Structure formats: C-alpha cells, structure tokens
Amino acid sequence: MKRGFLEATTMGFARALTRAMLSEQIARQRGLLQSLDPRVRLFGLFLLVLAVTLSRKMTVVAALFALALAIALLSRVRIATLATRVWLVVLAFTGVIAFPAIFVTPGHPVAVLGPLTITEQGLRTAALLILRVEAAVTFTTLLVLCTQWTHVLKALRALRLPKEAITMLAMTHRYVFLLVETASQMFESRRSRTVGLLKPAEQRHMAARTAGVLLSKSVSLSNEVYLAMQSRGFRGDVQVLSDFRLTMWDYCGLLLFLLAGAIAVWMGR
Amino acid sequence: MPPLFELRDVCFNYDDIPALRGLSLAIAQGERVALVGANGSGKSTLLRLLDALCFASQGSVNFDGHPLTAEYLADDQFAFAFRRRVALVFQNPDVQLFNPTVFDEVAFAPLQLQWPKEQVLARVSATLELMGIAHLRDRPPYRLSGGEKKRVALASVLVIDPDVLLLDEPTATLDPRSQSHVIDLIQEWKGSSKTVITATHQLEIVEDIADRVLVLEAGTVAASGTPAEILANHDLLLRANLVHAHRHSHGGVVHSHPHIHSHSKHEH
Numbered sequence: 001m002k003r004g005f006l007e008a009t010t011m012g013f014a015r016a017l018t019r020a021m022l023s024e025q026i027a028r029q030r031g032l033l034q035s036l037d038p039r040v041r042l043f044g045l046f047l048l049v050l051a052v053t054l055s056r057k058m059t060v061v062a063a064l065f066a067l068a069l070a071i072a073l074l075s076r077v078r079i080a081t082l083a084t085r086v087w088l089v090v091l092a093f094t095g096v097i098a099f100p101a102i103f104v105t106p107g108h109p110v111a112v113l114g115p116l117t118i119t120e121q122g123l124r125t126a127a128l129l130i131l132r133v134e135a136a137v138t139f140t141t142l143l144v145l146c147t148q149w150t151h152v153l154k155a156l157r158a159l160r161l162p163k164e165a166i167t168m169l170a171m172t173h174r175y176v177f178l179l180v181e182t183a184s185q186m187f188e189s190r191r192s193r194t195v196g197l198l199k200p201a202e203q204r205h206m207a208a209r210t211a212g213v214l215l216s217k218s219v220s221l222s223n224e225v226y227l228a229m230q231s232r233g234f235r236g237d238v239q240v241l242s243d244f245r246l247t248m249w250d251y252c253g254l255l256l257f258l259l260a261g262a263i264a265v266w267m268g269r
Numbered sequence: 270m271p272p273l274f275e276l277r278d279v280c281f282n283y284d285d286i287p288a289l290r291g292l293s294l295a296i297a298q299g300e301r302v303a304l305v306g307a308n309g310s311g312k313s314t315l316l317r318l319l320d321a322l323c324f325a326s327q328g329s330v331n332f333d334g335h336p337l338t339a340e341y342l343a344d345d346q347f348a349f350a351f352r353r354r355v356a357l358v359f360q361n362p363d364v365q366l367f368n369p370t371v372f373d374e375v376a377f378a379p380l381q382l383q384w385p386k387e388q389v390l391a392r393v394s395a396t397l398e399l400m401g402i403a404h405l406r407d408r409p410p411y412r413l414s415g416g417e418k419k420r421v422a423l424a425s426v427l428v429i430d431p432d433v434l435l436l437d438e439p440t441a442t443l444d445p446r447s448q449s450h451v452i453d454l455i456q457e458w459k460g461s462s463k464t465v466i467t468a469t470h471q472l473e474i475v476e477d478i479a480d481r482v483l484v485l486e487a488g489t490v491a492a493s494g495t496p497a498e499i500l501a502n503h504d505l506l507l508r509a510n511l512v513h514a515h516r517h518s519h520g521g522v523v524h525s526h527p528h529i530h531s532h533s534k535h536e537h
Contacts, residue, residue: 149409150369170369177411178363224364227322231359232425233352233381235345241376241386 026145031075033146037250038155044257045143051261052135055268058128064264065135068142075146086141087134094133098126149173154244163238175221183214271334273298273433273464274319279328281314281488288314290488291328296466298432301459303475303496304468306485307510312468313360315485316435319466320357353382356426360437360468362418366410371402371421374410378429396428401450416447423451434458436467440474452477472500472511484509 027034033041048064055061072082107121143152157166190206198206272295281289289311296302304312317323318330321337330337332351342348356378359365368374375396379389397403400420405413413421419439426434436455440448455478458465467478475482475496482499484492486509492499499505506512 148407150373150407153369171367173369175367221364224359224361225367227317228359228365229367229377231320231322231352231357232378232429233349234377235348235381239380239383241373241380241389 026075026077027148027151029076031077031146032071033075033142035249036253037244037246038147038151039158039244040246040250040254040257041143041147042152042155042159044254044261045139047257047261048139048264049136051264051268052132052139054265055132056128057268058124058131060264060268061128061131061135064260065131065138067260068135068138072138072142075142077142077145081145082138082141086137090134090137091130094130098129101125101129154240157240158244163240166240167238171225175218175225178221179214179218182217183210186210186213270297272296273300273333275329275331276318276325277329279318279325279330281311281318281323281326283314288488289318289325292489293328294483294490294493296464298464299462300481301455301465301479302467303479303482304466304485305470305472305475305482305499305509305511306468307470310485310509311488312470312485313437314488316357316437316466316468319433320355320435321351322357349382352378353429354431355433355435356429356431357435358422358426358437358439360441362415362422363410365422365425366413366418369409371397371405371408371410371413374421375424375428378425382429392428396424400424400427416443419443419447419451423454432462433464433466436465438469439467440469440471448474470511472506475500484511 036044048067052061052064055064069079072079102118102122103116105119105122105125107119109117110120110123111118147155153166153170156169157163187210190210274294274296276292276294279289279292280287292311292315304315306312314323318325318337319332321330321332321342324330324337324339332355335341335347337351342351366374368377372393375393376389379392384392394403397406400423402417402420402424405417405421410418410421419442423439439451439455443451452474455465455467459480465478469475469478479496482492482494482496483490484499484505491509492502492505494502503512
C-alpha cells in the first residue's frame, strides 16, 4: 500500500532512530575527537563554526572545510557517511537559497541565459554561502557523531546552560523516540486492518485522528513522567552529576581549537 | 503500634469518573500486602494515593501518623523525608525511565534527595550489581528490552533503600525468568521491616509475594484475608472478575468451574 505523507514522515523518524544508534557506535570508537573531553569537543567545534561564519574569504572557508575533513578522518568518521548525511542534504537546501544570487548579484558577466545574466560575483557569493554552510554543518555533525548524547548534555551543563533546559532536551530526545515508535505501530495496525486504497479525504481524516490520538497519548505520558519524577524526590530543581576531568591532552586540544579559530577569523577578515 | 498507612472513607475521581469510593484500610509496618482486582478496580489509583502523587477528594490518608495532603507535601522537609521512605514502581517502565542512561536513571532519586556525590556513586554501583544490570550502565533506555526496563525501574527506587515499596503490576509483561527474579526479590524482604504493597491481577503470584490480600472491586475493598482464604473464595473471585467460569467436557458431561490463568501452574 502507498504510504501517506504523515506515515512516510514517521518512518523517516524511525530511520533517524536507527541512525542515532549508529552514531553511538561511532562515539564509542577510538579517535581524535573521541579522545578529548566532551566539553573541549563542544567548545572547540562551536569555535570553529563561529570562525566559519565570520570568515569572508573563500580560501579560509575552504581551509576550514579541509580541517573538518581531516578531523573526520582522524575521528574514524567515514566520508561516505558525511557525504550522504550532510553534504548532499546541505547542497540541496542551501543550493535553493543560493541559486538566485548567481543572477541577481551585480558584477562581471560570465554567461547569458536568455534574459538572465550569470555574474562572476554571483557565482562567488553562491559558492561561499554553500561552502560556509557545508563546513559549519560538518563541524556540528562531527560533534553529534563523535559524542554520546549523554555526554553532549553533560558538557552543556558544565558550560553553565540552565539545568531545566538540559533536562527538557534530554527528555525530548528520550520520548520523541517512544512516540515515533508508538506512531509507527499505530500506522502498522491501521494498515493491517485496511483493505484496498482509501480516498484522499478518508486518508486525511485518518491522519488527523492518528495525530489527535498521539497528542493525547503524549499529554498523558508527560503527566505520568512528571509523577514518576515527583515520586523519586523531584522538587522542581534537577540535581545532576558532572564528573568530567580535564587532562593535559584536553588542554592541548583546546589550545589547538583556539589557535585554529583565531587564525581563521584573522585571515578571513 | 499505629498502622503505617491508614485510609478512612477515601474517595477519588478522575474528572467525573469515580476511581475510589469510600475506601478504608490500614497497613502495618513490615506487612506484605497484595492488592488484587480487575482492570479499573482502583489498584493503581490507590498506589498513587499512598505515594502522595494524588490526594483524596474526600476522606483521609495518614502515613505514620501524618496526614498525606498537598499542604503537608508542600513542605520540603516532610516531602524529602516521605520520598526517602516511600517509593513507587510504575506499571509502565517507559514512564519511569526518563534519563539518558541507566546509570543516570538509578542515580536520579538519590541526587534529588541531595545525597553526597560519593554516596550516590557507591549506592548506584551496588544497586546495579544487585539487580544484575551493571553491564547496562551506559545504555540509553530505548535500547533496553522489556525485562531490562523493568529491572532498571526497580533499581531506580531500590537505590534509596525505601521502607515502603509500592509495586504496580511488577511482573506484568515479563518473561517467566524475569518474573521469578522479581518474585524472589520480594520474597527476600519477608520478615524484614520493609513494607511491600503490590498491585496485581495475577492471582498465581500472591501467595509468593504477600501475607495479606485485599480484593478491590469498583473502588472499594471487597475483602481482606490471607492468600489461602482469598484464593479459596471462588464466588468472591468470580464476582471481582479475577477468575472466569471455565467450561469443558469430561466424556459427554459438560461442566464449569472457576479458572485461574497461570504461567507457572494451571489450577482446576
């Protein structure tokens, strides 16, 4: 049977769950990023994203992209994983945004397509935008791939993000999987009891009803979770353990991140 | 000695639907009590009331001489002391496992009760070993099987060594081996000062987990007695929807009798 938009989206989330599990495997491997304290990883990669964003020169952004590739290889992240999960997706989305710049940016014409003129400056602007987004998203993906989700949360806590925000993030991550699993089971159960094709209007009604049931389930689940937290002593202020320790290797890593970021910002002015 | 829990004429409604209707009971410290009843008889609501997660709309609930009311629970000192002594294991383990890893889950209660860090680490490690789940320490909850989730949920309350354990269908949906592990655990507490109140509709386990059985029917206590007394009262069990009349034939004669479903035994 042909799958509707909602069902296809739900299945997409289910695939994301599988990918999340794969990410944990990468995070447990021995590699450059994995050897650093999660706080250093988080801070350092954030710094490089900032440097990418602030750099105005193509060569500097390209150098940062090359740095991202080198970090990926040293952290045992497969280039094919990055290409399929990041680069192609970013190219598709950013390409749509960058495409008009090829024509509307004033400058030296390099080609004429009917009423439209492609300019050299337009090509440069579009290329810079795409490369910048590719590099920034690659650094962010490296953080996610090479760090267990729990460590990302702990690192955020160590960097003084409010406990409440981190708890919300952790619980969202935890329960989104459960709700997606419930939704896909609901779709499977519906399919098992449906013969033939439904009319589009019936499909829309069915999807709306499923969304409604899922919403009530999630409200009920959140109430239950809150009671379970209260039952174990939660009084509105989450207490967490944070037991990271910085080593000399971490300080070296932090220094290298700082140096790379500072040089990129200075050269890319 | 005054009872640990004392409930008098307790009523509780979910919006307009009554869940408990004029329920009265007393439970002494160290007792092992089974709450049995069909679905919707009020077992889970009663456990929540005993854990002060909801409050009676009428009647009174007392714990160790103190009224369990929203006002009392608003006091941090009383709330911490109460949560330290009373713990509830929810029926659905997914509700209870909201932390990123098994370790964080088990550490949650002692951390909220503001135990020192070293004590938290030591207790969590010991509890993980006790429950045989030390190898799952860094595993996120969505990568656990049903039996593992239940064990982690149990560990997450046992870590604070509570005086009172409230268990909501602890063996439901578990495979036979995991079921017997949970039952063994409850049996180990027999004779200790620990009070264990278990809600279940699995009659076949009550003799193992309780010294007294309370039969709940439509939000009130329909009967109270030893497991042997309750299990022998087939009329009561039939009325409370805990058994059903089973019809079959011997030769050409068709006859019926109460039927208790059991994984471990099949009683005729």
